[in-house]
Amino acid sequence: MDALNALPPLPPALSNAYDPEKFRSFGHKMVDMLADHLEHSQKRGAQSSFPGHTPSEEMAFWKAVLQGEAPSDQGSLLKAMLQRSNQLHDPRYMGHQVAVPLPQEAWVGAMTDLMNNGQAIFEMGPSNAALEELLMREIGQMLGLPEGCGGILCHGGTLGNLVALLAAQRHVSLRQGRDSWTEGIQPGTVAVLVSEQAHYCIDRAVRILGWGSEAIVLVGTDDHHRMDLEDLSHKAQALTSQGKNILALVGSACTTSTGAFDPLQGMADWAEANDVWFHVDGAHGAPVAFSETHRHLVQGMNRAQSVVMDFHKLCGLPALCTGVFYRDRGQSFLPFLQEAEYLWSDAAQEDWWDTGKRTLECTKRMLSTRLMSLRSGPGYDIWGTLVDRLWEVASCFAAEIRHREGWELAMTPQANIVCFRPKAFQKLTAAEIQAHRATYLRNGSGYVVSTTIHGERWLRCTFMNPLTEAQDLREMLAQWDDILAAD
Numbered sequence: 411m412d413a414l415n416a417l418p419p420l421p422p423a424l425s426n427a428y429d430p431e432k433f434r435s436f437g438h439k440m441v442d443m444l445a446d447h448l449e450h451s452q453k454r455g456a457q458s459s460f461p462g463h464t465p466s467e468e469m470a471f472w473k474a475v476l477q478g479e480a481p482s483d484q485g486s487l488l489k490a491m492l493q494r495s496n497q498l499h500d501p502r503y504m505g506h507q508v509a510v511p512l513p514q515e516a517w518v519g520a521m522t523d524l525m526n527n528g529q530a531i532f533e534m535g536p537s538n539a540a541l542e543e544l545l546m547r548e549i550g551q552m553l554g555l556p557e558g559c560g561g562i563l564c565h566g567g568t569l570g571n572l573v574a575l576l577a578a579q580r581h582v583s584l585r586q587g588r589d590s591w592t593e594g595i596q597p598g599t600v601a602v603l604v605s606e607q608a609h610y611c612i613d614r615a616v617r618i619l620g621w622g623s624e625a626i627v628l629v630g631t632d633d634h635h636r637m638d639l640e641d642l643s644h645k646a647q648a649l650t651s652q653g654k655n656i657l658a659l660v661g662s663a664c665t666t667s668t669g670a671f672d673p674l675q676g677m678a679d680w681a682e683a684n685d686v687w688f689h690v691d692g693a694h695g696a697p698v699a700f701s702e703t704h705r706h707l708v709q710g711m712n713r714a715q716s717v718v719m720d721f722h723k724l725c726g727l728p729a730l731c732t733g734v735f736y737r738d739r740g741q742s743f744l745p746f747l748q749e750a751e752y753l754w755s756d757a758a759q760e761d762w763w764d765t766g767k768r769t770l771e772c773t774k775r776m777l778s779t780r781l782m783s784l785r786s787g788p789g790y791d792i793w794g795t796l797v798d799r800l801w802e803v804a805s806c807f808a809a810e811i812r813h814r815e816g817w818e819l820a821m822t823p824q825a826n827i828v829c830f831r832p833k834a835f836q837k838l839t840a841a842e843i844q845a846h847r848a849t850y851l852r853n854g855s856g857y858v859v860s861t862t863i864h865g866e867r868w869l870r871c872t873f874m875n876p877l878t879e880a881q882d883l884r885e886m887l888a889q890w891d892d893i894l895a896a897d
C-alpha cells in the first residue's frame with residue numbers, strides 16, 4: 411500500500427487562496443484602487459494629508475469593524491485603511507522623515523512579497539544575495555568610501571546603528587587580545603561619544619549592548635546644533651583619565667530634531683588621531699552625498715569605519731531598507747560569529763553569500779531587489795534630484811518665515827528639516843501650544859509636527875514630498891494664522 415494515498419485532497423479554501431486567476435483579478439482591482447488613491451492624494455483632495463483622529467476615535471472605529479458593526483468586507487476595509495492613514499503623497503504632507511515612496515516601487519514590493527525569498531543563506535535568496543553584495547560595494551563608493559568597502563542591508567536605521575556599534579565593540583576587543591563575542595564587555599569600562607542631539611536609537615543600542623548608561627557620553631553642541639569639537643576633546647580626555655575604552659565616536663548626519671550635520675571632517679581627524687572607530691549615523695542625511703550641491707555637508711563621512719543610511723528616507727524607497735556600509739567590507743563580519751549547523755557549517759568563514767552571518771535578522775525581505783529596480787528604472791540620479799528639490803523647498807520656506815511678520819526660525823536649516831514658530835508661541839504654555847496643534851491636525855489640511863529645542867516648543871516640518879509647492883506652504887501658514895487669531 412502506498413501510504414501517500416492517505417493524503418487528503420487540498421481543501422477548497424486553500425486552492426481558492428492560491429488560484430492564479432483570482433490573484434490576477436484581485437491584483438487588477440488593487441492596481442486601480444491604488445492608482446486612484448495616488449491621483450487623489452496628489453491632487454490635494456478635500457481630505458487632509460493627516461486623518462486627524464485621536465487614538466480613542468481610531469480604536470472605536472476599528473473595534474466597530476471587528477465586531478461587525480461596520481462594513482468589514484475586504485474591499486471596504488482596504489478603502490477605509492487608505493482613507494484613515496497618513497497621505498504621504500499629498501503635497502501638504504510635511505511631517506516625519508519617511509520617504510514619499512516612488513510609486514512604482516510599490517509594485518516591486520508586491521513582487522518581492524510574492525517571491526518571499528528570505529535570504530538568511532544563499533540558497534534562500536540567491537539573486538538577492540549576489541545583488542546585495544554588488545550594490546553595497548557600488549553605493550558605498552558613491553558615498554565616498556574606498557574601493558574595498560561593502561556592507562549589508564537590514565530593516566531600519568535603529569537596527570543598522572546597533573549592528574555597526576557591535577562591529578566597533580568586537581574590533582576594539584580583538585585588538586586588545588580578547589573577543590567580546592565570547593567574553594562579553596564589562597559594563598563601566600567602555601564609552602561611546604555622540605552628540606547630545608543624536609537619535610535616541612544610539613542610546614538604546616548602548617543599553618541593549620549592556621554597556622550601561624554611563625557608556626553613552628553626550629558631547630555638547632554649538633549654536634548650529636553640531637557637535638562641539640572642543641567638548642569632544644574634553645569629554646574624551648576625561649574618559650581616558652578614568653581608564654575607559656572609547657569604543658566609537660558617532661557622528662550624526664544629520665540630527666533628527668533640527669537637521670544639523672555634525673562636523674564630520676573634524677571628527678574624522680580626531681578619530682584617526684586617537685585610533686577610535688568612527689561611525690556615521692547618516693540614516694536621514696547620508697544621501698546628500700549624491701547631490702553635487704549639498705555633498706559638502708557630509709565631507710569627512712568618506713573617512714568613517716561605518717555608515718548607516720536609510721533608503722526609506724531620502725532615497726524614495728518604501729520602509730524598511732537600510733544600508734550598513736563598512737570602509738573595509740571584511741569588517742561586516744565582525745558583529746556576529748554565529749554557530750548554526752542547519753544553515754552553515756563554518757561560522758568563522760567569511761562567505762558573503764550567506765547574509766545571515768552579517769545581519770541581526772535571520773529571514774529578511776528581498777531588499778536588494780528594490781535597489782536594483784531603482785537603479786535600472788529612474789536610476790541613481792534620482793537621489794541627487796530628490797535631495798536638491800527637498801532642500802530647495804526647505805530653504806524657500808525658511809526664507810519666507812524669516813521675512814514673515816509674527817513668525818520666527820529656530821535656526822537656518824542645514825537640511826530639509828525646518829524648525830519654526832509663530833512668535834505668539836513665546837507667550838503660550840506647552841499645553842496651549844499642543845492644543846493649537848491638535849486644532850491644526852483636526853481642521854488644517856497639512857501635517858506638521860513639533861519638537862523641543864532648549865526647552866521651548868517649535869513647529870517642525872520635514873519636507874519629504876517633492877511635489878510640495880509654494881501654495882501648500884502658504885496654505886499651511888494661513889491655517890496657523892487663523893488658529894492663532896481665533897485664540
Ligand SMILES: Cc1ncc(COP(=O)(O)O)c(C=O)c1O
Pocket residue numbers: 507565566567568569609611662663664665666691692693694720732
Ligand atoms: C538620525 C537618525 N538615526 C536613526 C534613525 C532611526 O531609523 P529607523 O526609523 O529607520 O529605525 C532615525 C529616524 O528618524 C534618524 O533620524
